[in-house]
Amino acid sequence: MTQVQQIVLAKRPVGDVTLDCFREESANLAEPADGQILVRSRFLSLDPYMRPRMTELRSYTPPFELGKPLTGGSVGEVLESRNPRFAKGDVVIGMLNWATHTLHDGKGLRKIEPDTVPLPAHLGVLGMPSFTAWYGMKHICKPKAGETVFVSAATGAVGQVAGQLAKLAGARVVGCAGDDEKCLWAVREAGYDACFNHRTERDLGAVLDKLCPQGIDADFENVGGKIFHAVFERLNNFARVAFCGAIAEYQDTQPMAGPPKMFTIIQRRLTIQGYVVSDHVALMGDFVNEVGGLLKAGKLRARETVVDGLAKAPHAFLGLLRGENFGKLVVKVA
């Protein structure tokens, strides 16, 4: 029996998530049964998609269960194994509980080589967020040299990679972020042509007109809401929208209306495509080759924010939903 700390869903949020939606508790895990492994979490990824999972709405991932630990992409170490696929000491990646330890049947977990890059990178620039950026940019936005690409949440875990991939494709890349420091980093370090602070700009349309004088050919949309509406109006003929996140809507109690004038979709021959990267795991190898290669060659920068201690995960998650993190947000569990 192993005593563990875990964070469970105490109640479902209505509107903004509050700290009392979470409860930290101790629990006793049984010994691994046949086929099970006991995994000690090292790093837990916090991502915006977790917000919709806290409610009961039909989504691409099932809702978290009340009174049960939340789960999230994690890197952990196998402490005990009664599963032939894993051995004690293996470092694994996959969905684990928001907990110090998880009893797991091994499904969906995969072993990683722990020494190639720092462990949190497997949850960020070599993990799901970066894979999301790569898929959307490569398979939906398909920027051509000279085109203008817009990336909302330019320095987020996903956006920072999306923007750099567009830049490497020869596009003019414009983004927005929630504070001036992030905007500065986007331009100086990630190579964006321009990045504006969407909290201090009063007229999103005007700033987009200024920074995207040729309109927008591809929109990497991971925010939604009023920024998306302003971008939508400025999409060029045959523009592509890769839609993978709508954090601006996640805490709405009343569903927000879509952008006005859907006829624009016809006039400009737009393609708006929603996607969830877990549908495309077959391409994971291509992604790792390509993005791993860029990383090795020093052609890709990635920021991350590491929060120390599982107990701080709820507070950090609230900050994530307010855009307070810089780059990939990871919790160091142990």
Place this chain on the structure above:
Amino acid sequence: MTQVQQIVLAKRPVGDVTLDCFREESANLAEPADGQILVRSRFLSLDPYMRPRMTELRSYTPPFELGKPLTGGSVGEVLESRNPRFAKGDVVIGMLNWATHTLHDGKGLRKIEPDTVPLPAHLGVLGMPSFTAWYGMKHICKPKAGETVFVSAATGAVGQVAGQLAKLAGARVVGCAGDDEKCLWAVREAGYDACFNHRTERDLGAVLDKLCPQGIDADFENVGGKIFHAVFERLNNFARVAFCGAIAEYQDTQPMAGPPKMFTIIQRRLTIQGYVVSDHVALMGDFVNEVGGLLKAGKLRARETVVDGLAKAPHAFLGLLRGENFGKLVVKVA
């Protein structure tokens, strides 16, 4: 010099088009100059996309000019030619004036064999509307056997073909139309599995739930507005929307908001693609082969409404925008 009757744009509409937006007048056409032809119109196609052209908004076709004749897809006969590509007596199709005669440089006109099908068919089931249906169904909706396809304006010039193509692909096909007679025709003649009257159904969501119990896998959207919003909510994972018309929006003075909860696009991995069939003329041959073949084999029904006399075109166009036509609306000019 030829004296002609023509209909010019007298004023731009705000909201609903009114008869005083048009003016019928006589005009004198000069003799064809070098390179020009004089064409006598036989049939003029009236189509919803003409409504946006009456205003000054940026669209995929340039606006009509005030005081000048409106134009539209037409079939006509060459009366005089000073263009080596055309001879007197040729029957041609392309954009001609809303007029008995048009002086034309020949660009965009193409000769047709007048004896294969009745002339109006070149503007309908073998013309642009049907090509629009074919492109959207074949290249965007891509229905598979057993899937559910929804077609708004089920019996319109475009919708009637779209629905039958979906049916031929083995899908369950549900549509809506503006009166009971059209709905009856859709089911009995065009083979729709179900068709409801969107004017008398109070709860569009409820009727869609009833008629599409498995949700909607592809939406052939040529209406927009509240019907689209109700369909949007019921799209299945990986559904496709082929968006080629938004007649529900064309007469709005205030732009209508898009459907609520854009996050749905991600959750259900939707692809929403706007298109204008004139971008795809390279595929016209494929379309004629396939749809012409179906017509010959008696596998495709098509309704049309023929209005007699150019003078009636404005009134007929107002009726088209209110959905009063049945099938393809064509004006017999002479």
